[in-house]
Amino acid sequence: MDYAGELFPTRQTQPSASDQQVWNWAQNATLGSRASIRRPGNEDQLRELVAGQRGKIRVMGSRLSTGSLLRADGPQDILLDTGRMEGLISATDDSATFAAATPLDQVYRTLTAMGRMLPSSPGVIALQTLAGAIATGTHGQGLRQSSIADEVLRIRMILADGGIAVFDRDHAWFGAAQLALGALGVVTEVTLRTVPTTLFTCFKSACAAGELESLLYDWNEGYPLSKAWWFPEEDKVHVWSARQANEAEEKSYRDNGGRTVALSTGDESMNATVERTLGHMRADTKILGKDGTPFKTVARFKDFSDITGDVYQVFCRGIATPQINIEIGIPFSRAGEVIQKIKRWYAQTHPHMHYPVILRCTGPSSAWLSPAYGEATCFFGFVVYYAEDGTLSRDGVHFLGEVEKLLAREGGRPHWGKYYNRHLYPWREMYPRWEHFRQAKADLDPKGKFANAFIADIFKS
Incomplete structure (x- = not known):
């Protein structure tokens, strides 16, 4: 097997207007032909389309996932674009129902305007759709919460025969529907638990990595939300730890018109580390100009401004840029x-x-296929950026392959929406409810209408 070629594909950097293929967001994998795309305008049209489809169906979403997860393989297979079905549908005092194709940033803006938020911390990239985020286990940070899927109260889904199924927390297969990889049906509505908006103050600091093994526990057990970036070569860690804002901090935020309030510390302890890291990136990527998007993601580690804001303002700060990301x-x-x-x-x-x-x-x-199923989990993330010409550095590819093997040997579970070598993992042994999910899949989609080569491979008998 050409592991590097399958997992770390070259990306196209000059897409052609005449190209008849659909590419994923990173432009490193084709998903199917443009002719295979279907765009229903409402649920009735979607039901009719699904019921009459003879080939396989894969939902495109925002196309941020790997090609293997999204790809429509055969000539009769279709790519489903449900982007015309988005927005807030209804709300109660403690919940909100959104159309499944609603982008996360729209979900967050809508809830913020209502004075509400999700109890879970957001992922850093808000381009993804709500259904795609729950289907792949998108998560934030903090031991007092888990993934976005864990705040779901109800899921409405179109099944292979065009029928409608509703999964709530009392349903026997709710744990399967929470994180389903698009393998059970087409999600049309998601009801989320909401709570009143809480403001947080995030403290940024740096330390040596010598005691990281114990400090990681201190940060996560001592603060509701915490995230760290570890530079092994420099023996440095940049850490964010956030707690609920106090009255004075909340007042400063309100006085600032609901915009984040930052207090600069003047800390320059990470500057040399960041510059050396940027040097590696420039040598590898050959990206022209020192202010290219990948460089901005690293240059931010010079910033030690403590910040007060809502959870989305503080943590939903990702800069989307093509990369290989293993978690x-x-x-x-x-x-x-x-x-x-x-x-x-x-x-x-x-x-x-x-x-x-x-x-x-x-x-x-509580999602059966979540990497954090049943226990608190630490996610280790590793990133290599694409070069200007769409290639990846040989050293970077080698590093990713070897570190994934190390974590797989330690019983690690990969994030479904990112990159991983699926052949490293004993899926049945890793997930206690694996066979329960397979049974739900067999009953809800007996002919595998929502499968593709990837889904068929990992769930084969």
């Missing part, structure tokens, strides 16, 4: 042990990196 979940109780193993591996091999290791921890998830 593996490890039980939180073993995170320190795994950090020690990464340190030993790094000391022996000195792999080439141009982005720090991202550490985000969450509480347990």
Whole structure:
């Protein structure tokens, strides 16, 4: 198997207007032909389309996931674009129902205007659709919450025969529907639990990585929300720890018209580390101009401004840029042990990196296929950016392949929407409810209408 070619494909950098193929967002994988796209305008049209479809169906969403997850394989297969079905449908005092194709940033803006928020911390990229986010396990950071899917109260879905199924928390298959990889049906509505908006103050700091194994527990157990970036080569960690804002901080925020309030600390302790990391990136990517988008993602680590704002203003700060991003979940109780193993591996091999290791921890998830199912989990994230010509550095590709093997040996579970070598993982052994999900899939989609080669492979008998 050509592992590197399958997992780390070259991206096209000069798309042609005459290209008849649909590409994923990163432009590194084709999903099907443009002729295969269908765009229903409402649920009735969608039901009729699904019921009459002879080939397979894959929902495109925002196309941020890997090509293997989204691809329509055969000549009769279709790509479903439900983007015309979006927006707030209804709301109660403690819930909100959105059309499934609503982008997350629209969900967040709508809730903020209502003085509400999700109890879960957001993922950093808000371009993705609501249905896509829950289908792949998008999560934020903080042990007192888990993924967005864990705030779902109700899911409305179109099944293979065009019928409608509604899954609420009392339904026997709710845990399957929460994170379904698009393999059960087409989600049309999602009802989310909401709570009153809370303001947070996020404190940014840097420290040596020598005690990271214990500090990670201190940060996550001491603060509702915490996130860290570890630079192994420099033995440095940049960390954000957030707590609920106090009265004075809330007043400053209100006085500032609901815009974030930042207090600069003048800390320059990460500047040299950031500059050396940027040097690696420039050498690898050959991106012209020092202010290219990937460089901005790293240059921000010079900023130690503590900030007060709502959870979306503070944490939903991702800069979307084409990359290979691998994220593996490890039980939180073993995170320190795994950090020690990464340190030993790094000391022996000195792999080439141009982005720090991202550490985000969450509480347990109830979604059967969540990497955090049943236990608090620390997600280890690794990133390599594409070069200007659409290639990836050889050293970067080698690093990603080797670090994933290390975490897979430690029982890691990969984030479904990112990149991973599916052949490394004993799926049945990893997920206690794997066979329950397979049974739900067999009953809801007995002919595999919502499968493709990837879905068929991992759920094969």
